[in-house]
Amino acid sequence: MHDLIRQAEALCQRSGMAFTAPRRRVLEILAASETPMKAYDLISKAGEGGQATKPPTVYRALDFLCQLGLVHRIEQDATFVACNHAGHSHPMALFVCNTCLKATEVAYDEVAHILEKAAEVQGFHLTRLVVEGRGQCQDCALAA
Amino acid sequence: MHDLIRQAEALCQRSGMAFTAPRRRVLEILAASETPMKAYDLISKAGEGGQATKPPTVYRALDFLCQLGLVHRIEQDATFVACNHAGHSHPMALFVCNTCLKATEVAYDEVAHILEKAAEVQGFHLTRLVVEGRGQCQDCALAA
DNA sequence: TCCTATTATGTTATTACATAACGCTACGTA
């Protein structure tokens, strides 16, 4: 978890970007969370240590972290999750368990190629791909 | 386009559900639109013919139509689009052109199987899958 | 050093997306 912070620092230094206080704070909170978080939960949590933190601050940090691939936005329910496989972005699908709400990352290089081809057949050139799933994770299946 | 309405009527009758006025209205508007629409555009458009239409009315209709597979919600940008391949739902990916904003549907049975297997390897059982893309469609590529 | 451009944050306000909760109507069925 502190690994992630270190990775972020390294990544920023290499690319000449600043790993500022609000960015660090947001990443820390996400990294410490077992499950993806909603933006406004992040906002109130970020504000716990004294001064109020306003939406734009957190959204800006989220944009930044998403661009670096340190955080992913889950489109289905507008939540955000820290990325384990940080720094680098081969395409990743996010599967969220309906019971425990934890997110599992799954690589999908192969799938991306197939979809790119399928799109190309219709003359469509893909630049971004979102693959997300819902279901039940192993732990919850066993617990049931 | 009127096909879609007829299909909807048939589908409802078969399943014993009512194809009520607001549901018809919302589907008509979506079917007439070239591009996916935002919920609040739908709301104001639905209200054009006299009485105001309020958010819950439209959202309820949308939920209904989505469940029947007559309409799809595009998670990336919270828009809604009428489904050409109505009534039945093999899995469909939606690719949206960044230029003209039109949505293209692409079947992805094969991809679904691969992802299901990839998930199963990690003990994750998929029940829902979202596949969405962004890019440039053929027409816009040629026009550029 | 001083100026300026750039990058990022702070702050206020607002826009956009979605649903809770309640009451009423219409309809089918015992």
Place this chain on the structure above:
DNA sequence: TACGTAGCGTTATGTAATAACATAATAGGA
């Protein structure tokens, strides 16, 4: 008739995201 169910209308509110403008910090060049 009495009841349950499905659906709509309405008010109010909750939640997500951004516009617009002001301020601070820093780096590079004259």
